[in-house]
Amino acid sequence: MTAANNQASRYDPAFANELYSIENGHYIKQCMQCGLCVVTCPARHLMDLQPRKYFKAIQAGDRDRVLKANTPWLCTSCNLCTVRCPRGIPIIDVMHGMKLYLAQKQGVKSAPGALFSKTFFDVMLKRGRQWEAWLTQMYFLKAGPSAIKDALKMMDVAQPMVLKRRLPLAPAKTIKGKSQLKKIYEKAAALAKEGH
Amino acid sequence: MTKKQAVYFCTGCGLGEALDIPALVKVAKSEFKIQDVKEHPFLCGPEGVALIKKDIEAGVNTVSIAACSERVCYDVFNFGPSIIVERIPLRERVAWVQEPGDEDTNMMAEDYVRMGLSRAKVTELPEPFLVENPSKTILVVGGGLAGMTAALEAAKAGYDVVLVEKEAQLGGWAGKVYKLPPLVEPFTDLAENNIPALAKAIEDNPRIKVYTGATMESIAGGPGVFNAKIKHGGGTAEEKVGAIVLATGARPYDPKKLTYLGYGKTNVVTHAEVEEMAKNGKLKEVKRVAFIQCAGSRDPEHLPYCSAACCVETLKQAVYLKEFNPDAQVYIFYKDIRATGKYEYFYKAVQQTGAVFIKTEIPGVQVLEDGGKLAVAGKDIILGEDVTIGDLDLVVLANGMQTNAAFGEEVVLEDAEAEAAAAKEEEAAVKLDQIIKSNMLNLVYRQGPEMPALKYGFPDSHFICFPYETRRTGIYAAGVVRATMQVPAAIEDATGAALKAIQCVEAVARGEAVHPRSGDISYPEFNMNRCTQCKRCTEECPFGAINEDEKANPLPERTRCRRCGTCMGACPERIISFKNYSVPMIGGMAKSIEVPEEEEEKPRILIFACENDAIPALDMAGIGRMKYSAWVRVIPLRCLGSLNLVWISDAMSSGIDGVMLLGCRHGEDYQCHFIKGSELAEIRLSKVSETLDRLGLESERCRFHQVSIMDYYRIPKLIEDFVAKIDELGPNPMKGF
Amino acid sequence: MAYTFYPGCASEATGKASFISFEAVVKALDIDCHGEIPDWNCCGATLVANAIGDFAQQAIAARNLALAEKEGKDILVACSSCYLNLAWTNEKMKTDPDFKSQINEALGAGGLSYNASLQVRHLIDVLVNEIGLDKIRERTIKPLEGLKVACYSGCQTVRALRRPDFDDVEYPVMLDRLVEALGATAVPFPMAARCCGGSQQFTNPELIYDLTGKILDCAAENGADVIVTPCPMCALNTDAFQQKIAKLKNKEYNMPVLFVTQLMGVAFDLKPKDLALQYNIVSPYQKLAKYGVKK
Amino acid sequence: MANKSILVIGGGISGLTTALEAAEVGYEVYLVEKNPYLGGRVAQMHHYFPKLCPPNCGLEINFKRLRGNPRIKFFTCAEVEQISGQKGDFDVTVKVNPRYVKPECTACGECVAVCPAERANTFNYGLDNTKAVYLPHPFAFPLKYVIDRDACADGCRKCVEACKYNAIDLDMEVETVHLKVGAIVYATGWQPYDATKISYYGFGRHKNVITNVMLERLAVPNGPTGGRIVRPSDGKEPETIAFVQCAGSRDENHQPYCSQVCCLASLKHITYIRENNPNAKIYVFYIDIRALGKYEDFYTKVANDENVIFIKGKVGEITEDPATGDLTLETEDQGAGQVVQQTVNLVVLATGMAPSVTAVPAELAVVDAGGFVISDIAQTGIGGAGCAHKPMEVSASVRDATAAALKAVQAVVGGGK
Known part of the structure; x- marks a missing residue:
């Protein structure tokens, strides 16, 4: 060049x-x-x-x-x-x-932030609300082997969280209007695409 | 008029306690033989004023008020145009700055009474100088945006206008542009070129007479009586006009001098060329363009100043490019984006078109030819790397402007040159105004045919407080001929200049001076019998108000006069005087000072002070109760330019121990309201030293200080220093002779 | 003034204590806020827009507004991030007609619409400006005299509307006033509205260590006994990461982090279970002992 | 028949100019000023740029013009309350607030000597105090005292007793004056943008962060420090000073427009400091230096001073070291390509111009979003001049005010559109 x-x-x-x-x-x-x-x-x-x-x-x-x-x-x-x-x-x-x-x-794997955001969104769209413990696990699973090491480094933070019941492993409620939410999202995404 | 004098002493504000009033009364009664001498504890109060008014009804016509400064109570002590009022400032200049009850304080007060009364004795009521049928027509020279605006605005106020444009059509530079930058809220959209509309409005206005394809052959006379000869259509038209607006504009900086920025290469163009391309629809094919700002401007090798308009002009042209070709890509190489005021909105709007701004050093960018296209290379300072923008269809140089007043040869007045050379040997010489023969006004003035130029060839004005200050009375420069400026500023400037021109013709009709002595009806009278044709008055008048005949007799053009008295100060024969201001009058005041015998060890120092700045400063010292030496006596002057050397030699020969001059700052950032007054006084003073030495007197007995109105806290110190110097020199040996 | 409550997802997990103590304080102050927005959904937090863009996220947030409008009461939000999303979306609905019609088109796909009739209010705003400090002072049974508090408003609490309408966007003071009404001392805390690193715990943990570390340092340097915040994310980072940061920086903080409603509960002398202190990671019991708080 | 007199609201440099220029043409003019003196904002300045000359010099000439011109009638302590009517025929109500000092005042100053109460000196931007009875400033025109009744002690009548001229009336009441005029010019000027609104600069929290207008008062010989430029915290002379340009200007969170004067004002302030202290080191943080026209010469002069360093980058945070009162500014130095922390003894915020708030009747005049009066006087009979019209420096204000005088004349002679 x-x-x-x-x-x-x-x-x-x-x-x-x-x-x-x-x-x-x-x-x-x-x-x-x-x-x-x-x-x-x-x-x-x-x-x-x-x-x-x-x-x-x-x-x-x-x-x-x-x-x-x-x-x-x-x-x-x-x-x-x-x-x-x-x-x-x-x-x-x-x-x-x-x-x-x-x-x-x-691609969402090109940056940890992209993957985390996408995972967050997926969990949210599926359930209507966030389930933080599940989100964390999903993220590290998707991120692959190298992320597991990072996850382990975080154990000193996660353990007390779990102990203090701030990361409940049982799934939180899902909302009733899950499909309604999805329709709204899909319409909005389509409108946003038109918008530019 | 037969004078009937009266004197009133106020004993309020501590005067009664500080001063021996009966002794002052005695001065008035016995030395000046004035019968009506009264005192009152509160002279400016209703009773005090009534007392004076009663005397006036009984025939008193010259009132001396020994109380406070003329800067206060001016309204209560105004008894109408037929009564002479002289103020003797015992409060600010004696009682408040001296030890109360002291012998020296009282001597000082007595001298102020003497000076005031001697002045009141000789001063006369001025009568206005009225010209017959003064013209109230406004001549506007230059038919561009500023000139057209001035013409139209003056006409809208009800005045007749003569508009002279050298080209065949009105419009000037603005007439040649495609569009104008935003002129109204929200300052984001270009304005349509309104020049055709302005031209139409001018054409339709019965008050405006337009000469196109015309230039000024000559302009003689003065405000109210200008005789303007207009070269036009092969002949000459004559118009009698009252005042002039000079709006001859500027021209783009010569791009031939910009070869270092690629001018000369194909497709390297100037702002003006882009305007033409826009008008001819030639921007449609242009896709990639780079602008180079400050092409010549802000560059000591070319134009050291900022041309003020180029940033906004470039922003405007960036919009053109998008308008003609939505795909166009604009790059702007700049030093600072100077989109001031609300043009910030325009800057943002242009950014929104996608124009890329590259901050760089302007002499430093290179324009390269690159396979039939152009490239601009430079350092992108805020990206921190070198950049080259290539594949350019056009490179535009924002080439700034130069006033049209700057083109032409400099006037050399032959005899003046010789004199200047001679004066140079004496070291001090009055610097002549730079006048450039730019062929715009062609004034038939002894001092040269155009307005005096300031830095970079721009004509008047230099003032901040008074931007329409002018050294050629009744002629007001407006628009980019006067200073580089953006379009809205030029429109305002022209409107303001029109107002000043109108004001001038009205003042002439009333026989009054214009700024800064506006309203003054006194004017200088010349006793020609004693004139020696020395030409000093014509040379030194800062306003070019005096012409000469072939025999070098002065020919004062009275309506050009600004009443500063510089001619009076210049005249060695003392033939020039005003009814209420003259050499004998001021000399008489100086002589009225009682000079004690040498043995009394009471030196006397005379201060001549500028009434515009030094006198208010002395008043401030008084209001601040600052103390200074009791040896000084202050005489206010209209301007130190009116200082006549005879006052100094008279003072010296009468035994005054020292003379101090307090004038305004001079030089490039001068503050003298009459341009050169204080400078002239200092030069004159330097010439007197020789005389003093000849008399066996030390020239250190005379001193000049440049002071400003805010120097009141410094003036007592200046006085003390001078007193110490005089003490060191000892008494004036002329005392008692 | 009556409100419908928007708890936010953290109320069910990391910010559980906030939710519990909020309910207790609402009761104690008799605030007319007796129900959640029925079937509310996640506001999108700080992350969803990264995955789907601002507009789509705001449409999702707007579902909550539409549901709340049916209740006809203004929305009260305790979580700062939720507040940011809901209040900002609401503001745009009120001021930008194009946005409003577009969002309503999206909501329409789910059979909803929102006429922008509601206000979205943050808990602190309601406590200070509606309930009033006088009432809070009155309700304070155990004034927290001598307790030095770093009032950590958090960044999103005050910047939601991008205007200083409710508090200074840079140097908030409302939380300080609130804490002082409880009898405590608000220490100078220039980091009151500075970022803790947000939700970057997994993606850029160094950032959390750095920023949260600065906040802890600032609180410690200014002599705070505890940090108080309304924001679950701020609380999470300053509380759960405190030990780790202390270790990394070789420091000892021992700085309990309380939700503002927990602290109010202490001053109001509410029941221990209402204070929800058992969820705190850095133990607050020692610092609160003199106000009668026991494990 | 159309009324040919002109009302000018505001007696600063613009208002004085419009009034004098119109009156010197021959029109009758009313000038209404809310302060107890004429001269406005410029009376508070030390020097003008670029000539570095004192504003009182030009004001003195203007007052002289005023004293000699019977066609101008002026009111101080006065505010326009109501305007109705139309071009050529306005009815105006002017409220004249009590000065508590009658025209008989000789300015002898006996009252000040006995006054027991003090007030913050607004003329010095609160940097010092005056007595409750005070002369607004040494050059005040008219030279009359005034009383701040809010500052008086209850029932105190010491000044009344001390005045030999019976010039004090503590029971003076508001007077209302009705005027009929043909044109109205708002020349109400500007006020410094409230620097406390830019909270990250710490004005009001950090003692040694001052504004540019305060620096004017510190530099002026009749100011609170007798012309010594010192730090508010300890009265020490600063060795290092930072200028923060565009503090509230060119900023959509504050004032979106460029205030036009702040660059030159800071350059001027640098000359004050350099004259004060030959060792002082000065940092100027800017976005663009906007020195139009010949002002470039002034910029060049200051920029050539090796003790003055220009850094392109808008200042973010200003933090204070409570022990020393020194301040640290954080900025991106774009020339160097990095964030820098500069610690200095004194910070000067170049706050811009906000138009002075006035009761402009919306149905009669046009005011833009920033509060500037922009309607054409010739067309509507009401408009702005000087900084009430748009932000500008003194000489441009005078130019604009002179143009406004012509527009007002056109309005009253019916020559406007």
Whole structure:
């Protein structure tokens, strides 16, 4: 790849436009690069690209860097950047959109956050409510062998939880309107797809 | 008018306690032979005022009020236009700054009474200078956005207007653009080019007479009586006008000087070229475009200033590109996005079109040719890496602007040059105004044909508080000829200039001065019998108000005069005076000061102070009860530019030990309301040193200080320092001669 | 003012103590909140939008609003994350007509609709602004004198509406006032609305250790005896992860984490079972002993 | 017949200008000012940029113009209460609040000497106190004292007894004045954006976080510190100072527009500090430096000072070290590509301009979302001038106010559309 080509991919408007068209993606255009989100973000020290640069990379259409960045997966939805953003960008909503985009593009196993979110959703849709103990088990099962090690590291936290009956292993109630919920979801997902 | 003088002493506000009032009464009665001398414990109260009014009814017409400063109680002591009122500021300048009951305090008060009464004795009621049938027509030179706005706004206020445009059609630069940036809420949408509508409104307005394809051949006269000759259609038209708005605009910075940003390469264009392309529908095929901001601007090698409008213009053109081709991709290389005020909304709106902003250093980006296409390379500062944007169809240089007033040769006044050279040998010389022959007004003024230029060739004005301050009375520059600005600012500027022009013609009709001595009806009279044709008055008048005939006799254009008295100060023969302000009058005040014998060891220091800033500052020192030396006596001047050196030599020869001048800051950030007054005074003072030395006097006995109105806390210290210096020098050897 | 209650999924597991003590406090203060939204579903928490997008998640959340509207009473929420989702969805329903019609189209697929007639209120908001601190002070039988409390509002509690309508979004004070009405001392706690790491326990555990660690440090440095929070997620991270973080940082916190309703229960002198202290991981008994709390 | 007189509301630099410019054309003007003095916000400034000259210099000229012009009638302590009618024929009710000091006041100051009560000095943004009877500031025009009755001790009449001129009337009541005018110009100016609303900057919590307008008062010789720029916490001269630009401006959570003056104001403030302390080190945190036109020269001058460091990045958190009162700012330094913590002795927030709240009749005039009065005076007979119209610096305000004078003239002569 020549240097010029490399540069071209760094400023690829087609890629920028693709991301502008995802849910809430259009907000990224109005970032004026003040950098307030960066100092605001509690997870910034773990990010490959801190939020401002992440948005700048999207505006530039820098495909490689955007696709590789762990930025959205570190977002905790604490909302602080969103309430502070001087340009009114709902940053956590943008991050939701990016996470959905990345999961669709790269598969739910490409990032732990993608898998966890998907598992959470699956449990919820199936039962109408969350069942935290089940969610945890499902997640580690789906994540595969390497995750088991992580799970074991968590045992010191999980054990007292179980002891204190805060992770009931018996399934919680499911709701009556499960199919109603599913219909609502499906319709909403279809509408959202039409919307952009 | 036969004077009938009366003097009133107020004993309130501590004056009665601090001063020996009977002694002051005695000065008035015995030294000035004034019969009507009264005192009152509360002169500004209803009873006190009634007392004065009763005397006026009985025939008193010259009232001296020995009480507070003229800056206060101005309304209660106003007895109408036929009564002369002189204020003797015993409160702020004596009682509140001196030890009460002290002998020296009282001597000081007595001298103030003497100065006040000697002034009251000779001052006269001024009568206005009225010209016959003054014209109230406004001449607007330049038919672009600012000029058209000024013309229309003046006409809407009921004034006749003559509008002169050098091109065949009205519109100027704005007439050539495709659209204008947003002008109204919500400041996100481009405005349609309203120039045709403005032109139509002007055409339809019976008050406006338009000359297109026309230039100013000459403008002679002054406010109310300008004689404007307009070159037009092969001939010359003549118009009598009252005031002028100069709105000749700016021109884009010459792109030929921007080869370092790729100008000259195919498809590297300027803002103006994009406007043309937009108008001709040539942007349809353009897909990838880079703008380079600050092309020439903010660059010491080119235009050190910011051209103010280019950021918004680029944002506007970015919208064009999207309008013609929704797939267009815009890149903007910038240093700072200067979309000020509500243009922030526009900036955001343009971001929403998907334009990419790249912060970079402008001399530093490179424009490259890349296989029939263009590429721009530079450092993306906030992404932290070098970038190259290639495959560009167009590179647009935001090439800024330069005032039209900056083009042309500089005026060299031959004799002035010679004199300046001679003066240079004496070190101090009055710097001549830079005047550039830009062929816009062609004034028949002795000082040169155009407005004096400020930095970068922009004509007036330099003031913050008074942006329509002008050094050519009745001529107001507006729009981008005066300063770089965005479109809404140019519209406001032109509207304001129209108001000032209207105000000027009304003031001339009333025989009044315009800013800053607005309302003043006094004017300088020249006793030509004694004129020696030295030309100092014509050269030093900051407003170019005095022409000359072939024999170098001054020809004052009275309506150009701003009544500062600079000519009066300049004249070595003292032939120039106002009815209520003259060399003998001020000299008389100085001479009225009683100079004690050397043995008494009571030196006397005379302060000439600018009434606009130094005098209020001295008042503030009084209000703050700050103490300063009892040796000083202060005489206010209209402007230190009116300082005549004879006052200093007279003071010195009468035994005054020192003279101090308090004037405004001068130099590039001058604060003198008459532009050059304080500077001239300092230069004159430097010339007097030689004379003093010849008299065997130390030139350190005269001192000049630049002070501002806020220096009141510093002035007592300046005075003390000077007193110490005088002590060191010892008494004036001229004392008693 | 009458309310319908939205308990949220945590009420059935990790945040069980919140649910139990809430019910007791509602009773003690005689708050007119006598039933859950019938057949409520998960609000989507902070995760569902990642999997299906904001709009679809908000449609799911809106099902609860539609069900509640049938009850005709405003919604009271104790869980901060649930509050965020429900209140924000509700706000958009009220202010964005396009959004409203789209959501109603989705709800229509399930035979529901929502006319945006309700308010969604957070427990703290209702306690401070509706019930009032005077009443809480009055009801306080055992003033918690001398108890130093770090009032950890949590980030989502105050930022739901993205406006400072209900409390300052950065430096909340309502919880402090509430705790002070119980006779306790609210210590300065600049991290009151800072993130604990949220639901990243499995996906980015380092983040939890780091952020929750900072919160624990801040509480300790300011001399707090206990942390009080309304948020189940905040409580989970600061309580369940406390030992682990202490070990990682080689520190000792011993900082019990109480739901605000548990603390109110102590001050109101409610029955031990109503306080639900048995669910707490870091034992609170020692710190609360002088207020008559026994195991 | 249309009424040809003009009402100007607000006696700051814009209002004075509109009033004087119209009156010098020849129109009758009423000027209504809510403070007990004319001059408005600029009277509180130390210097103007870029000439670094004192505002009182220009105000003095304006007061001189006012003193000599019989066509202007002005009211201080006065507020417009009600406006009805239409262009060319407005009825206006003006409420004149009691000054408690009559026109007979000679400003001798005897009352202050005996007054036992104090009040926060609003002219100095509360940085010090005055007596309950006070002169608003040394250059106050008109030079008359005023009493803050809320600050008076119950039943105290010491000032009344001390005044030889019987100029104090503690029972003075509100007066109502009715005016008939043809055009109305709002020149009510601006107020500094309330910095406590930007809670992460800690204004109000951290003592050494001040606003730009407070710095003006600290720099001015007649201010609370006699012109010494010192920290509120300990009165020490700061060695390191940070300027936080766009504090509340260009921010949709606060004021979405750019206030236009804050960049230049901070550059000016840097000159104050550098003059005060030749060793002071200054950090400026900004998004864009907006120095239009020839103001660029001023920017260049300040930027060339090696003790001044410009950092592109909006400041996030400001935390205080309670022991020293020092402050640490956290910002993304975009040039360096990293988050930096900068500890300084003093932080100055460059808060922007919020329009001053006024009772603008909605049915007669147009006010934008930010509260600025934007209707065309020539068309509606009511509009704004200066910072009541939009955010701008002094010289632009004067320009705008002069333009407003012409628009008002057009309105009363019927020349507008």
